[in-house]
Amino acid sequence: MSSSPHGTIGGWSHHHLLGLQGLDAASIRAVLAHASRIPACGPSGASEAPRRDDLRGRTVATLFFEDSTRTRTSFTLAAQRLGAETVDLSGGVTSVNKGETIVDTALTVEAMGVDAMVIRARQSGAAAMAARRVSCPVINAGDGCHEHPTQGLLDILTIAEAHGRAETFDLSGLTIVVVGDVTSSRVARSGIAGLTALGASVVAVGPPGMVVPAHTHLAAPGGPGQVSVRHDLDPVLAQADAVMMLRIQFERHGDAPSAAGARRGAVIPSIREYRHGYAMTAQRADTLRPGAVVLHPGPMNRGLEIDGEVADGSRSVVLRQVSNGVRVRMAVLAMCHAAARSSRPFA
Incomplete structure (x- = not known):
């Protein structure tokens, strides 16, 4: 993925991806273009999986408060193929079950040093609420009936x-x-x-x-x-x-x-x-x-x-x-991370 002189990828300037409603066509094309350049993983599995170092040394947390197979696994693989470590949390093992809000959970996880988080929740707007409070990139992995x-x-x-x-x-x-x-x-x-x-x-x-x-x-x-x-x-x-x-x-x-x-x-x-x-x-x-x-x-x-x-x-x-899901999520994670870093050049 090529970076601009200012550190963004393909001109993508968004720290978060919360929805496609209201996102301009140029931004949509930018992420699709970069995803299309990532080789698709073949049916033989990891031996053909594309590997990059966009997120080497970084940690991505997946916070899933709703069941998922494809999306969660896809995001985890995408982060790992970008060189990141992953922390996977589900609603059943978080303090949300004790009454903690999703926003407080996100703030707690960020305080532990994660560099990006992927959030799925039953509540529409949950990822957007978290994005308003945390400083790291937030990717919406599905919020109620709102967006995916x-x-x-x-x-x-x-x-x-x-x-x-x-x-x-x-x-x-x-x-x-x-x-x-x-x-x-x-x-x-x-x-x-x-x-x-x-x-x-x-x-x-x-x-x-x-x-x-x-x-x-x-x-x-x-x-x-x-x-x-x-x-x-x-x-x-x-x-x-x-x-x-x-x-x-x-x-x-x-x-x-x-x-x-x-x-x-x-x-x-x-x-x-x-x-x-x-x-x-x-x-x-x-x-x-x-x-x-x-x-x-x-x-x-x-x-x-x-x-x-x-x-x-x-x-x-x-x-x-399913195969394209990993490519798209690799592109989104890399582009949002690059955009966030470009605004904090010493991060």
């Missing part, structure tokens, strides 16, 4: 690579269909903001309640891309260049993780009816135009929103998303 910026970035990188747009990240002319529980999805919010900032058109599709007219406002303000809302999936598939399938977020509907709780917040009489109207089945995948790809941010509910035949099929780029 690195997931949005890795999805955009995956789409751009699939359609030969990774040189410029100009997504003009591409149509991205986002299907499912958009209301509850922080992935959708970040992805839609980033995609429209780069020129893509987004169609949000799902049952009433999970997709609402207000979702048209998720488009990047002043950006070239627009968002439209539909409740019927099949008519829009023929125009899709990429289809992002979202799971029903049972844990964010009602008081319990149940299908009944999900139905309380959306107009779906049954899970069977949801599958009938919105699942990516093999039959629906066959109607996609040549070159169209299917994405899923995980975790997948196979047999509900996506069939295993599609998830494992030739149109699926799900594992490419």
Whole structure:
């Protein structure tokens, strides 16, 4: 990664990454461009993993107050491949269980000498609150239903690579269909903001309640891309260049993780009816135009929103998303750290 004379990388000047909503297109392109230059790790594992020294001698703390597999592991690997040591904390082993706030936990961890922290929490705005109090870079790894910026970035990188747009990240002319529980999805919010900032058109599709007219406002303000809302999936598939399938977020509907709780917040009489109207089945995948790809941010509910035949099929780029996640998170950690150091040259 090249640095400017002032110590930043690619002109990136942000100490934190808290969301893609409101982030300008130039900044989004900068982080994607640097991520694209990091070699992807092959299926054989660590022997092919890219190694750098951007964070050598530094410590990155991951503070996860909500369950995670892909994001947490990806951030840990990203930090280690940049040369950093990592400290991994989960909500179950922190004093948050004793009533301590997430902000106080972040301040405590910073006082121990960490150089950056990655925060995931159920509360929307948790990472932003911590960023206002600590001096080290803070990366939002998902906050409630609000945003998940690195997931949005890795999805955009995956789409751009699939359609030969990774040189410029100009997504003009591409149509991205986002299907499912958009209301509850922080992935959708970040992805839609980033995609429209780069020129893509987004169609949000799902049952009433999970997709609402207000979702048209998720488009990047002043950006070239627009968002439209539909409740019927099949008519829009023929125009899709990429289809992002979202799971029903049972844990964010009602008081319990149940299908009944999900139905309380959306107009779906049954899970069977949801599958009938919105699942990516093999039959629906066959109607996609040549070159169209299917994405899923995980975790997948196979047999509900996506069939295993599609998830494992030739149109699926799900594992490419996972691989790109490490590259994007390496870029974000390195760029935020460099920006923070450039403002504190003796740090």
